[in-house]
Amino acid sequence: MVRLNHRAQQQTATETTQEAFLHQHVAEFIRARGSDTLTLLDLILTKNELEVSDIEYKAPVGASDHCVLVIKMAVDTRLxxxxxxxxxxxxxxxxxxxxxxxxxxxxxxxxxxxxxxxxxxxMDDSESTEQNKTERSSLDKIPPEENQSKVQSLLQSKEESTRAVREAVCQFEKTLAEEVKEKPRAFFAYARSKTRIKESVSRIKQPDGTLTTSTQEACELLNKEFQKVFTKETNTPIPRTLHEFEGEELSRxxxxxxxxxxxxxxxxxxxxxxxxxxxxxxxxxxxxxxxxxxxxxxxxxxxxxxxxxxx
Structure with a gap:
């Protein structure tokens, strides 16, 4: 992995932000402790400058030396x-x-x-949410000893609901499998949500035949391999093509x-x-x-x- 000094890191971060057309909204120093130099560490990056309308800088919480940022954002909540x-x-x-x-x-x-x-x-589901809350509160008030028949009916309804949910999940998974070519992102997102063990970077074979012994070595080796596919640009003029295009011009x-x-x-x-x-x-x-x-x-x-x- 390429190691950069502080100034180079700062310049690289700035260039990356500009190339990605991102907006950085934090304009004040937010970290200070004793006689340490004031620094700006926590950033807020958005694609649209209007997504953040206001930022309030509050005092740190507890023993933290970072200011608390209260952000007002325009979030798209449309369903x-x-x-x-x-x-x-x-x-x-x-x-x-x-x-x-x-x-x-x-x-x-x-x-x-x-x-x-x-x-x-x-579409606002507040009405359905309130209806569900009302139904749950009314069910909690039913005493089992006074109305056993209603309790049995509720238990039966619960079993039917559980069965219906299982069938819906099976149908959902079947649909995901059938549409994996059209919607691969949805399929793999669902598959990842069901994975309990997260895979990490395994040991990688180095050019000398040995295996990496740490994550740092694996990252450095991968970084070197990725750098090989990039072309080092020079300041020389772009060479002219030897042959001009002789085909038909795309005019329509x-x-x-x-x-x-x-x-x-x-x-x-x-x-x-x-x-x-x-x-x-x-x-x-x-x-x-x-x-x-x-x-x-x-x-x-x-x-x-x-x-x-x-x-």
Missing amino acids: YHKGDYVRSKAMLSDVDWNELMDKSVEEIWKANYMECNKKQTQ CEFTVDDTRKLLEGLRENSAPGPDGVHPKVLKECASKLAFPLWLLFRKTLTDRRIPEDW
Whole structure:
């Protein structure tokens, strides 16, 4: 493993943060003890600068020398798998997308982006949660000695519920196994959740034939192997190609609204949203209504040879 001094580590961390387009929000020193130099150790990194609206620096707790950070964040709590997409598609049908035909690329993108954000709906299960609490509290008040028949009925219902849960789990696991090619992340995430023994880095054979004896040696050996695949860039000019391209120039790229719809329907709904924050579940469920405006946007970027500023 490459060892870096403090200044090199600081520069590497800064460059990595900038290359990943992350925002660092902690602006004050948060660690101090006695005459030690004030340091900033705890960082808050986000993709969007607006995700953190305020940070309060509180006094340390107990014997700790780190300040307590109270963070106000804008967290997306929308339940996309419970969204009312029938209503969303009905609302998208009311939008007159033909008005965008003569608009610029930027105007078409803003219209698409605003409509997609509006349709990222959520379903509140607070009512069902309160109902479950009420049912549990009422069941706790039933005295077994006064109403034995109700107790027997409850026990029978419990057995039926347990059986139904087991069948649901079996069906869920069967579905995961059948869709492992389409949804590998969901399958392996579930498999990892059932694993009790976590595998660590095993002993690795070194070039001299011996085996590593510690995790540190294994990490250093893996680091050297990974470094071999990287090309060391130089400051010399990029060499010109010997032969110019002699094929036909790609002046037209034809695709239809139906092609766009098929691509939207093929999105993985369990994937994370992109930089625009639009969840793939929304795009997939509303594919039939979003295909035309997105097709219009993509076609406009090709004809005008421009892309939106957000891209």
